[in-house]
Amino acid sequence: MSANDVTVKVEQLTRVFGSFIAVDHIALEVGRGEIFGFLGPNGAGKSTTIKMLCGLLTPTSGAGYVGGLDIMRQSEEIKKSIGYMSQKFSLYDDLTVEQNIDFFLGIYSVPKARAQERKRWALAMAGLADRSGTLTRTLPGGVKQRLALGCAILHEPPILFLDEPTSGVDPISRRNFWNLIYMMAEGGATVFVTTHYMEEAEYCDRLALIYRGKIIAEGSPKTLKQSAMSKDVLEVEVENPVEAMEALDAAGFEPAIFGSALHMTVEDGAIAEPAIRQALADAGLPPARIQKIAPSLEDVFVNLIEVS
Amino acid sequence: MRIARVFAVAKKEIIQIRRDPLSMALAFLLPLILLFIFGFAITMDIKNLKTVVCDLDKSEVSRKFSSDLSASGYFKIVNPSVNYRDIERHLDSGAAKIAITIPRGFSEDIRLGKPAQIQALLDGSDANTATLAFGYLSAATDMFSAKISPRRSAPAVDPRMRVWYNEELKSRNFIIPGLIAVIMSVIAALLTSMTIAREWERGTMEQLIATPLKTTELLIGKLIPYFLIGFIDMLVAVSVTVFVFGVELKGSLALLLVVSAVFLFGVLSLGILVSIITKSQLPASQFALVITFLPAFLLSGFMISIINMPYALQMITRIVPARYFVTIIKGIFLKGAGLDLILSDLMLLAVFGAAVFAVANVKFKKKIT
Amino acid sequence: MGEAESEIETRSLVKHFGVVRALDGLDLKIPRGELFGLVGPDGAGKTTALRILSGIMDPTSGEAYMAGVSVTDDPEAVKDKIGYMSQRFGLYEDLTVMENILFYADLYEVARTERPARIERLLGFSNLTPFKDRLAGALSGGMKQKLGLACALIHTPRILLLDEPTNGVDPVSRRDFWRILYDLLKGGVTILITTPYLDEAERCGRVGLLNEGKLIVVDTPKNIKNSLGAPMVEITTHSARAGERLIRGKPGVLRVTAYGDRLHVALESMDRLTEMLAVMKANNLPVDGAREITPSLEDMFISLVERK
Numbered sequence: 001m002s003a004n005d006v007t008v009k010v011e012q013l014t015r016v017f018g019s020f021i022a023v024d025h026i027a028l029e030v031g032r033g034e035i036f037g038f039l040g041p042n043g044a045g046k047s048t049t050i051k052m053l054c055g056l057l058t059p060t061s062g063a064g065y066v067g068g069l070d071i072m073r074q075s076e077e078i079k080k081s082i083g084y085m086s087q088k089f090s091l092y093d094d095l096t097v098e099q100n101i102d103f104f105l106g107i108y109s110v111p112k113a114r115a116q117e118r119k120r121w122a123l124a125m126a127g128l129a130d131r132s133g134t135l136t137r138t139l140p141g142g143v144k145q146r147l148a149l150g151c152a153i154l155h156e157p158p159i160l161f162l163d164e165p166t167s168g169v170d171p172i173s174r175r176n177f178w179n180l181i182y183m184m185a186e187g188g189a190t191v192f193v194t195t196h197y198m199e200e201a202e203y204c205d206r207l208a209l210i211y212r213g214k215i216i217a218e219g220s221p222k223t224l225k226q227s228a229m230s231k232d233v234l235e236v237e238v239e240n241p242v243e244a245m246e247a248l249d250a251a252g253f254e255p256a257i258f259g260s261a262l263h264m265t266v267e268d269g270a271i272a273e274p275a276i277r278q279a280l281a282d283a284g285l286p287p288a289r290i291q292k293i294a295p296s297l298e299d300v301f302v303n304l305i306e307v308s
Numbered sequence: 309m310r311i312a313r314v315f316a317v318a319k320k321e322i323i324q325i326r327r328d329p330l331s332m333a334l335a336f337l338l339p340l341i342l343l344f345i346f347g348f349a350i351t352m353d354i355k356n357l358k359t360v361v362c363d364l365d366k367s368e369v370s371r372k373f374s375s376d377l378s379a380s381g382y383f384k385i386v387n388p389s390v391n392y393r394d395i396e397r398h399l400d401s402g403a404a405k406i407a408i409t410i411p412r413g414f415s416e417d418i419r420l421g422k423p424a425q426i427q428a429l430l431d432g433s434d435a436n437t438a439t440l441a442f443g444y445l446s447a448a449t450d451m452f453s454a455k456i457s458p459r460r461s462a463p464a465v466d467p468r469m470r471v472w473y474n475e476e477l478k479s480r481n482f483i484i485p486g487l488i489a490v491i492m493s494v495i496a497a498l499l500t501s502m503t504i505a506r507e508w509e510r511g512t513m514e515q516l517i518a519t520p521l522k523t524t525e526l527l528i529g530k531l532i533p534y535f536l537i538g539f540i541d542m543l544v545a546v547s548v549t550v551f552v553f554g555v556e557l558k559g560s561l562a563l564l565l566v567v568s569a570v571f572l573f574g575v576l577s578l579g580i581l582v583s584i585i586t587k588s589q590l591p592a593s594q595f596a597l598v599i600t601f602l603p604a605f606l607l608s609g610f611m612i613s614i615i616n617m618p619y620a621l622q623m624i625t626r627i628v629p630a631r632y633f634v635t636i637i638k639g640i641f642l643k644g645a646g647l648d649l650i651l652s653d654l655m656l657l658a659v660f661g662a663a664v665f666a667v668a669n670v671k672f673k674k675k676i677t
Numbered sequence: 678m679g680e681a682e683s684e685i686e687t688r689s690l691v692k693h694f695g696v697v698r699a700l701d702g703l704d705l706k707i708p709r710g711e712l713f714g715l716v717g718p719d720g721a722g723k724t725t726a727l728r729i730l731s732g733i734m735d736p737t738s739g740e741a742y743m744a745g746v747s748v749t750d751d752p753e754a755v756k757d758k759i760g761y762m763s764q765r766f767g768l769y770e771d772l773t774v775m776e777n778i779l780f781y782a783d784l785y786e787v788a789r790t791e792r793p794a795r796i797e798r799l800l801g802f803s804n805l806t807p808f809k810d811r812l813a814g815a816l817s818g819g820m821k822q823k824l825g826l827a828c829a830l831i832h833t834p835r836i837l838l839l840d841e842p843t844n845g846v847d848p849v850s851r852r853d854f855w856r857i858l859y860d861l862l863k864g865g866v867t868i869l870i871t872t873p874y875l876d877e878a879e880r881c882g883r884v885g886l887l888n889e890g891k892l893i894v895v896d897t898p899k900n901i902k903n904s905l906g907a908p909m910v911e912i913t914t915h916s917a918r919a920g921e922r923l924i925r926g927k928p929g930v931l932r933v934t935a936y937g938d939r940l941h942v943a944l945e946s947m948d949r950l951t952e953m954l955a956v957m958k959a960n961n962l963p964v965d966g967a968r969e970i971t972p973s974l975e976d977m978f979i980s981l982v983e984r985k
Contacts, residue, residue, distance in 0.1 A: 041847030042818040142718070167845075170718030171875060171975050172982055175934065182918045182935070196845045199876050199975075202937045211847070221937050222913075242862055256852065257712075257859050258880045260899055296876070302848045316783030320772065327771050515767030515828075518731045519784045520756045674752075676734045 005031045007159055007190040008053065013062035015048050022048040024213035025062065030192060030206075032158075035185050037204030038194040039297070045213040046194035050163050053192070054084045067159055080108075083157040085165050091148050093137035097128050100136055100151060108155035122150030125180060142173025149180060159190045166200060178203050198297040209301055216304045221297060229295045229303055232269035236262040236276060237289040247283035248276065265299060313521055317529025321503070325533055334498055339491045339541045340548070346487050347553050356384035357441055360404040362392050367415035369456070373426075376452055377408070382444045395429060405431045406441050418456060484553050485641040486610025486634040488545045492568070493575050493604035493630055494597075495538050500579030501596030503530050504672070505589045517674040524669055531576050538572045539565075549641075558644035564637070567654055571633045574661030575600055581668040604630035629660045683742075684709040684836060684867045685730065690739035691890075692725050699725040700736070701890030707869060707883075709835075712862055714878040715871045716978070717887030723871035724764055726887075727838045730869070731761040744835055757785060760829030764840040766821050770814030774805055774824055777813055778831060785832035799827040802857050819850025826857060837861065839870040843877065855880060875974040884974065888982050902971050905980060907931055908947050909972045912940040912957075913965040920962050924953055932980060941976055 008030040015023040023045040030036040038046050051057040053066055055075030064071035069078045091100050101122055105115050123129045126147040128139075136144065145165060153160060162181075166174045181203075185191055193204065201207050202221050209217040209224070217228045238244040241257045248255045248262065253276070255262040266272035269292045280288055295303075325331050361374050377383045386404060398404040409427040417424035428445055430438040507513035516526070546564065549555050557564070579596050586592040606612060607621065608630035614622055625631045632653040639645035647654075685707040692700040699722050707713045715723050728734035729741055732752025741748045743755045768777045778799070782792055800806045803823035808816065813824060822842050829837065837858075843851045858868060870881065878884045878898065885895040894901060914920050917935040924933045924942060929949035933942045944950060950967060957964055972980075 041850075042845035044847070140718075170873070172718070172979055175979065186918065197874065198848070199874070202939075203935075204937060242859070245859060246863070256855060256880070258898075260882075260897060298848050298851075298876075302852060305847075305849055310786065312786060313784055316780055319783075320769065320776070320780050323776060324769065324771050510770075511763065511765040511767050512769055514728075514733065514763045514765070515761070515825075516784075517733045518756060518759070518761035518763075519781070520753065520786075521784050522753075674733065676728055 007032050008036075008064075008066050008192060010049075010053070010064040011062055013049070013052065013064055014060045015045075015052060015057065016060045021213050023052070023059075026208075026210070026213075026215045028208055028215065028218065030190055032190055033185050033188050035181060035191045035193065035203070035205045037201045037207040038192065038210060039196070039198065039201045039207050039301075040194075040210035041196050044196075044210045046196075046210060047163055049210070050084075050161050050192065050194055053078075054082060054161050055079050056084075080155075081157055081159065083153040083155070083160045085148055085152040085160075085162045091136050091144060091151065094135070096133050096135055097123070097126075097139070097147060098132040100147070101132075101154070104151040104154050110155050118154045118156075122147070122154060125150045142169050142176070145169055145173065146177060146180065149177065153184070153189075158188070160184065160192065162191065162193045164194055164196065166195070166197070174200070198301065201297055207297075209304065211301075211305055217300070224297065224300050225295050229300045231265045231267055231295075231303060232272070233263060233265050233293050233295045233299050234269055234272060234276070235291055235293045236264070238262065238280070239286060243283065244280060244285055244288065247279050247285060250283075251275065251279035253279075263293070263299075265295075265303065309522060309525055313525045314529045314532070317521070317526055318532040321530055321533045325537075331499065335495065335537045336541065338494065338498075339545060342491050342494065343484075343487060343545055343548055347484050347548075355381060357382055357406060357437070357444075358404045359383040359385045360387040360390040360395065360398050360407045361385055362390050362395060362407065362409040363388065364392070364412045365410050365414040369415035369418055370410045372456075373410065373414075373452055374408075376455075377445075377448055380444070380448050382448070399429060399431050402431070405437060406445070408445075483611055484549050484555055485637045486608065488542065488549065488568075488637060489571070489608055489630045489633040490601065490604045490610055491541065491545060492538055492572055492633075493600040495534065495541060496572075496575040496579040497596040497600040498593060499537070500530070500534050500576050501582045501586075501592045502589045503534075504580060504583035505587055505592040508587050509589055514676060517676075523672050523674060527577075527580060527665070527668055527672065530580060531573070534576050534579075535569075535572055538576065539569065542568045542572070555641060557641055559640035559646065563647060563650075564640050567633070567636050567640070567650065567657070570654060570657045570661060571629065574629055574657060574664055577661060577664040577668055581664055581671065584668055584672045600630075603628040607631065608634040610634045629657055632656050683707055684711075684744060685713075685869055686742040687726070687730070688740045690726070690729065690741055691737045692729065692734075693737045698890045700729075700739075703739070703887075703890070703892060705885065705892065705895075707867060709867050710862065710865050712858065712868045712870070712880075712882045714881030714884045715869065715887055716873070716875060716878045716884060716974075718889075718982075722887045722890055724840055727761070727840045727869070727871060731759055731838050732756060733761075757832060758834055759836045759838060760832070760834035762822075762825045762829050762837075762839045762842055764844070766825060768813050768821070768825060768828060771812060773810050773812055774800070774816070775809045777824060778828055781828040782831050787832055795831065795833075799830060802853075802860070803827055804853060817847070817850070819846040819853075822846050823850060823854060823857075826854065830857075830861070835866060837866055837868045837870075839868065841871055841873060843872070843874075875978060878974055886978055886981060893981050898974055901977050902974060905943060905972050905977065907943050907945060909970055909976065910942045910944060910947075910950055910953075910967055911970045912942060912953070912967045913938060914940065914957070914962055915965075916962045919960075920957055923956060923960055923962065927953070927956065929953075932976075934976070934979075941970070941972070943972070943976070943980070 006029050011027050012025045013023060014025050026049065038049065040046055048057065052059050052071060053064060055071060055078040059072065066078050067081050071078060095103065101119050105119065110118055123132055126143055128134065128143065128147065139147065149165065166177055181191055195201060204221065206220050207218065207224060208215045217224055236244065237260065241260055241262060244262055245255045245257055253264050255264045273290050276290060277287065359377065363370050363374065374385060374388055378385045390398060392409065395407040399407055407429040411425065414424050428442065430441055432438045507516065550557050578600055582596040582599060583592050586595055607625045607628045609625065614625050636650045636653050639650055683706040685705065687703050687705040690700050690703040703726060715726065717723055725734065729736050730743060730748060732748045732755060736749060744758050746754050748755050772780065778796055787795065800809060805820060805823060805827065808820065813821065816824065826842065843854055846854065861868065872878055881898065883895060883897050884901060885892045912920065915938060917938050917940050920940050921933050921935040924930055929945045929952065931943040931945065933940055942953065947969065954964055954967060
């Protein structure tokens with residue numbers, strides 16, 4: 001990525017709360033038009049990082065640049081050129097849809113010439129063109145969240161920070177939401193997303209996996225699954241998953257039930273397979289269908305955590 | 309009902325109270341603070357009230373009147389012979405709180421056996437003091453009347469306002485025992501009113517109602533710790549009243565404690581009922597304050613005499629439980645009243661407590677609506 | 678009104694909140710010992726179902742039976758047989774782990790002689806033993822959920838109702854959690870779990886898809902995934918989004934979704950694949966690979982919902 005294309009850059013970024021290290025010397029770079037995912041469980045440091053990048057929280061140490069602006073010294077300017085959607089929607093429940101849009105138009109000082117156009121766009125995006133007078137409180141989750149996104153980018157910022165934007169939202173709405181994000185990225189916007197939902201991370205171009213304040217891996221979903229995962233994941237299809245699990249547990253494996261199959265991570269699939277068949281046979285269970293499957297991001301994550 | 313579950317709730321509540329410094333302070337410090345502030349700061353007694361006398365009669369009798377006033381200790385005559393014109397200036401500047409004008413012909417009227425009048429101008433900006441001052445003045449003039457014409461049955465000067473009187477003219481004696489009732493109400497208002505609402509707000513109630521725990525067990529379990537706190541506060545308040553403020557407890561301590569327990573039960577249940585109805589802490593505590601503390605303070609008769617109130621308000625006081633508690637407390641403290649005298653009021657308190665608890669029990673639903 | 682045969686059963690369960698119909702005739706039958714996943718759009722449905730089943734909410738109409746007892750008629754009768762975990766953390770943050778467990782042990786009147794062994798096992802299982810004297814508020818999200826589960830299990834219930842128990846939890850804790858659930862299944866416990874995550878639903882014995890208050894499908898994950906009735910192909914390409922736009926609407930294409938660097942395409946038949954690849958090549962979209970896959974539950978859910 002050439003220097004011109006780097007829109008977000010962070011070096012040794014750290015944030016401490018008392019004795020608790022929320023963000024521990026992280027470094028990353030995000031380019032223009034890229035969808036960058038920040039993946040990790042609750043409490044790992046995602047929200048804290050995003051808040052620092054948005055100028056809402058001062059870092060304890062380290063450096064960061066958003067759109068070329070210094071997060072330590074130019075936090076106010078940064079706020080003007082980014083869009084930020086927080087974890088719990090930032091909309092006012094007791095205002096109507098239109099009133100919320102008007103409010104944010106004002107907050108972001110969208111010039112009058114553009115305001116009407118942007119309002120129309122936001123309403124259309126959320127599917128609320130004919131319902132602008134509806135009370136925000138009554139909107140279903142998925143719609144609210146599209147509206148919140150719309151309000152966050154009324155001023156067409158080049159960089160977008162989304163903090164757990166699809167938390168608890170149904171899969172269809174989630175997909176629609178991501179289609180919007182794709183559209184924006186194609187328009188050249190940089191999108192920085194945090195999520196704890198491993199499968200959602202698959203929508204991103206690149207990911208950083210964060211755990212306990214540290215970045216434990218970075219790369220595209222594909223590379224992560226290939227290179228960060230030294231082990232194989234096997235799927236063992238059986239008729240009685242619970243008994244099979246007991247047998248394999250006893251044999252030293254760590255199987256997890258997935259419906260009617262078992263998944264397990266092993267050092268080497270080729271070596272493990274016969275051992276698995278043996279264990280099942282010893283327990284008097286019928287033979288199983290064993291195949292290697294692609295690791296999920298969760299497998300990758302667990303593997304990385306256990307390794308560190 | 310399973311006692312084990314009741315105690316489980318009580319134990320949990322106690323652990324939480326102990327771990328929260330704010331509620332501990334509220335529970336134990338606040339009552340003491342209130343007691344000391346009201347006990348010491350509110351003095352309803354007057355001594356050395358700055359007085360000016362405009363003696364237009366300039367007779368021996370009028371001078372005697374002035375000196376009697378002065379001798380009573382309540383009035384400090386800063387100027388015994390002020391000009392009528394200067395009275396206003398004295399009152400305005402606060403140099404005097406009361407200006408007494410003895411008209412020309414005062415002694416003549418008395419000699420002739422006619423009613424003699426004096427004019428008293430009071431600094432009404434402090435209504436309490438003014439009222440008291442007038443009361444004392446009335447009493448003083450009564451005594452003077454009696455002295456100069458013992459044969460008269462009607463007093464020479466007709467008191468037009470009442471005096472808040474007690475035998476020793478020591479207001480502490482009747483304020484502080486009543487104060488205890490107010491303090492107990494504060495505990496209920498602030499502590500119990502939030503306990504149920506807090507669990508709804510924090511999400512722990514949802515988990516709780518999915519268990520076999522019964523409503524009655526929950527309510528009693530929650531009452532127990534606050535009851536203990538209230539009772540301790542009660543003991544401390546009584547001790548302070550007797551040993552620090554020197555108010556004599558003429559009646560039985562045991563009876564006092566029994567009555568307190570009954571009152572506490574009622575007022576704590578009221579706090580819990582508020583918590584059940586409002587379901588959210590902030591309005592709960594405010595609402596509870598309005599329902600328990602304010603009536604206890606204003607309408608129980610602890611400081612503001614009920615009989616002085618407009619009739620409509622007097623009727624309202626009948627449903628203020630603190631009113632009965634105050635009556636009983638004063639009775640036990642000041643008159644040494646025994647069970648026989650206070651029984652009807654005590655019964656009312658008991659009924660109130662039981663009724664409120666019953667309502668709380670019914671109102672609380674182990675359901676999310 | 679006949680006897681309920683299943684361990685968990687609902688009949689035409691309806692719940693309205695004003696105009697919102699959270700449940701609109703739910704008919705559920707879960708046999709003893711099953712691990713059932715209820716998935717669906719966020720909103721009232723799933724949580725409402727669980728609340729009604731645990732006796733803490735009244736339905737608008739309909740019946741619900743737990744272990745043969747009508748929970749709508751007599752909720753108190755079942756409460757000692759069920760363990761319920763609310764979506765929001767429901768324990769006392771100002772009490773320690775041990776104090777919380779003991780409190781619940783008291784509420785369920787667990788015999789004192791039973792307690793030490795049981796608590797030790799529960800804590801050990803959840804890796805909470807070193808934290809037993811820590812205030813619950815000081816635990817990480819994952820540990821909190823495990824504590825919640827421990828308190829729901831202290832009285833060894835027959836039925837477990839878990840409302841989105843692994844939301845935002847770190848992957849390692851999530852695995853611990855599921856291991857505990859599998860162990861319970863061995864003991865014959867019936868588990869009803871709700872989740873917004875379809876990948877988690879894959880672990881269940883059967884899955885019910887709840888949409889607009891009704892179940893639109895109830896079956897094993899495998900059967901659901903195989904019910905598309907059309908082959909699905911995964912095409913790996915850098916330009917997934919462009920590819921999606923290109924392919925969508927082309928004859929023979931039933932559905933296409935972009936996931937990061939992959940396209941999932943539902944085709945009329947496998948013959949169409951060569952056509953698709955040719956189209957992509959003609960438009961200069963590089964294809965790294967293409968293979969037939971089983972649709973994911975998410976693919977299925979969306980297809981089922983959109984079909985209705």
